Amino acid sequence: MTVRKNEKLIILAVALGVILNPLNTTMITVALPAIQKDFELSATNISWLIASYFIISAIFTPLIGKLSDIYGRKLIFLIGLGLVVVSSVLAPLSPNLPMLLAMRGIQAIGTSALFPAGVGIVRNTIQHNQNRVIGTLAVFATTSAAFGPTIGGVLVQFGGWPIIFYVNLPILAIGIVLTLMFIPKDEKNKATSYKLDIIGILLFSLFITCWMIFLLGLENGVQFVTLILAIGLTVVFYMYEKRREEPFIDVNFFRKNLNITVIYGQYILSTVIFFAVLLSFPTFIQIVLGESSQMAGIVMLSLSIFAMIMTPVATRWMERAGFRIPLLASVLVGLVGVILLFTVKDDSLLIWVGVVLAVTGISNGIQNIGLQNLLYTYIAPEESGIASGLLMTSRFIGNILASSIYGVAFATGMSVANMSTMAIGLLVVAVVLVPGMIFVTVKEKTSES
Template structure:
């Protein structure tokens, strides 16, 4: 790879890290934000959930925009939106203003992954899977390190610092993008018609299901569940009849592999994010460590996931997808089974070992499922496919958040951890038949 291509990859990577970084970095700032704005628990839940909901809706939408109007243009617009939100969010004097700024930030960061992957697939001609693996390393690392970075920075400048930390990343990203990423080619022959009603129905579907999932912490809301199912069916029927739909449901119906890959990615994300959410608090509340020690122990999860991603990429280049992905499922099941051993009196070594094993499993699955997806997707659809992949991640995040709320509703004890572990073991086992199916024709892909 030439120096020019490496700088393009760096520019895209700097954009890709912003969504996962800002998703997890704010978690350590919530107590300070809650105190400053006099918020209740519901307000805090919506501060987090609104980011996921907006990201889930806008990532595939902006991915389609990037396919139609140019990946570089959409990438730059996304970076500029994050600049605006990062400057103005710390100046918020009300919760509403902060929510609006976080919404702008979510829209901006939602543009960066689908547009970035589209840029890579158009510009980088050799070893694209390895390059996409690099993006996965950046994304996984920034998400896992987010709480640690946020915790360190807040000590020096309070919660506004978690927004200002974006600015040097953005400055370098914008410079490299304008300097090294080629301008978009003219697309006069493209069909720019939009399925507006389909977009609205898709948005309503995501919002309805997110509200239902968030409400599981209190009770199963039959009315919300019914509404979610009805909206989903209406969305499906509408898209099924469209010649140029927003989401080609007929394509998914006739390409079960792609549908299953998105499903597998959701399940994989649930396991990873549930562990990422629960273990820091369990370490402090049940085992009795300091926040700094908890952060250091959590590095085991992020470091092993990060290290495993490039190793898995090369492994799949040599042997195909099947063996690495099936091994990742086996390793993940072992890691979740070992969670049954984690108690309030457990050693930090045991906790770190469990986190390392789960990190290894996630590192392989994350990059493996991404690269496997693109073996079924044309380059012209890279943006929308990448957007839907990230939507799958956001759905997994919401499911993990709901699981966390349900499992630990009565406290952070051994029995609560066991409850969550039993659910995660079931999810880990579900991954195995799915992996067998989606890799059956890609043994040497």
């Protein structure tokens, strides 16, 4: 009865934790020029600051999800909040890039704990409308990501880049108090026995990092040794994981479901375009167009708001028309959005930049919700847990690839020419999305006829 009475406060506590990962992911995009200037960094260094966050998140999100099942969701949730407190206090005091990278790494581990532990708390304590509550958490996360660049822009304008870390503290304080007071204690789970796939975790970490090193090194030519090592580690990881009974990443899930595998691939590519644009334009607006961080944040709203608006619109559209037409329309709109990147120059009006960003936002808004909903039409209910976890990993991989593209394209600095270089890479991605989307919607179309 007490839990039922405190449900709203429990949901609020979880929501405050869930928003921290997307909020910190997008707030920092507007702060990159200031950080780059203070530490005298190259675009490659900045790429590592962004990509390392996603590499760590990709590793720890599924790992901590399993740990929370064993050791308790409330405990893991509080540990996650505590790690974010430590990073938020110490990151602004970083004297150099290695220290800042370390603090961002701690922040990534902390925020990675909050989503799986938070969903576990909801499933354990909220007895009715669980799916609606989890959907509400997704809205919280999407909204915080949408407003991240704007919040970051205002904060950096008035307090410099360190303040984007300090803004976490009031959110954390409220979240910790609500968690301690209202989330029920964890029940001891003596029946669960789970052996950590340490080798799988290490192999996954190594091959992802090797691919990052290879991609970011393309500005200096192809590093064949790194490429061979990356390919080799990827193959070893796959061969090892497919024989594991409790693998870190269930590669057999992909092997047995081609349509699902392609959907994940589409989701990765869609994320690449969206995050590359989200990552590059705040810096472009400040460095090339000479605007303030506050103005950059305001202009970036065009990208995120249109993506957010299209989510409910696309959901209703797909309910009426099925998946094929909306998803094919989304990739064509996305292709137009990438082509429009070539029109952005050093004398472009901010309103035109906003229009270009809006087109990309519209495309991503449809693809994001469409691919997620399409995924769940292919899988059985009992596989929904692994499917959603792998979808989160796919998003992180897309973010890592986008960070690599950013690092290579802007290795010599932010400029119109380098923006066009990035646009060429994204154009290839946008073109590949078209046949992929046709493939994954064939079954859906057939079932309607």
